[in-house]
Amino acid sequence: MGRDLDDPICEVTFKDNVSGTEMTHYYIMPTTTQRARYVNGQVTRVGNKIVVTSEETKLKAGLAIYRGFKLGAFKVNKKDISSDPESPSYYQRCPVKDLHMIDPNLAVYSTRRLFHLQCPRSSFRCGY
Numbered sequence: 001m002g003r004d005l006d007d008p009i010c011e012v013t014f015k016d017n018v019s020g021t022e023m024t025h026y027y028i029m030p031t032t033t034q035r036a037r038y039v040n041g042q043v044t045r046v047g048n049k050i051v052v053t054s055e056e057t058k059l060k061a062g063l064a065i066y067r068g069f070k071l072g073a074f075k076v077n078k079k080d081i082s083s084d085p086e087s088p089s090y091y092q093r094c095p096v097k098d099l100h101m102i103d104p105n106l107a108v109y110s111t112r113r114l115f116h117l118q119c120p121r122s123s124f125r126c127g128y
Contacts, residue, residue: 035115059107071084
């Protein structure tokens with residue numbers, strides 16, 4: 001069976017140690033350019049010094065591929081919220097591009113797992 005290119009949205013599920021629940025997040029596969037930018041961005045030369053910029057790079061890379069979260073990943077006033085604008089549980093004050101404002105560690109953690117594939121393949125689903 002070939003890869004389904006009509007469904008570019010992928011998902012990854014992992015246990016959130018803060019809430020103790022499983023969270024499912026949606027992302028797109030990083031392109032070759034994004035992967036190269038991620039790897040090359042781990043360190044930056046500033047004059048004669050090499051500066052480690054890995055955390056900033058992880059945040060930028062994670063936000064570039066992040067597309068949302070499944071209903072139930074987050075709650076507001078004890079109610080599940082969704083990142084899907086079509087959902088009745090859509091939370092307007094929570095745009096996907098502002099994930100770093102909700103939980104900056106989540107973007108960095110997701111990036112580390114997705115760009116380095118540091119979790120079991122069974123927790124990934126990507127259109128195939």
